[in-house]
Amino acid sequence: MPKINGNEIRPGYIIEHDGGLWAAVKVNHVKPGKGGAFAQVELKNLRDGRKLNERFRSEDKVEQVRLDTKDQQFLYESDGKLIFMDNITFEQTELDADLLGDRRPFLQDGMVATMEYYGDEALSVRLPQKVICRIVETEPVVKGQTAANSFKPAILDNGVRIMIPPFIGAGEDIVVNTELFEYSERA
Structure with missing residues (x-):
């Protein structure tokens, strides 16, 4: 695996640190008035979800890890485990439902997601960026409420609350961005 300097870490990089696999969530480059520059990195453990703030100087070497991906x-779902199947080999893989966190309601039956592997170990799953959902409940349209940035609350068929434009009503299908939890467009 390639070794990189501590100041080359970017958000999204997977590194091996303190005997574990960590994903860089936030990176802030700091140049204090006295002393050398460093990168303040917020890391998230890929196996247990712990968070860690670490400083890496430019002379620090870290191992960057490349994860294999499979659709x-x-x-x-069974007993808190999500069951996925490889469409080519028909092998089944189990993952903890907790790994998805807030995005869990957007996982739909039959959906194709991208699994990330480190060797043979499944570490995480990435949902498609856009998912179609149905609006179950929302406020009725108020005549004259056509301001450019006015939004109203809505509840989706999966129980998630989001803000939608005023011209969309209950029973309509919309496209939701699963990373930002935002309305994207009509389906």
């Missing part, structure tokens, strides 16, 4: 189809 797999979501089958079902």
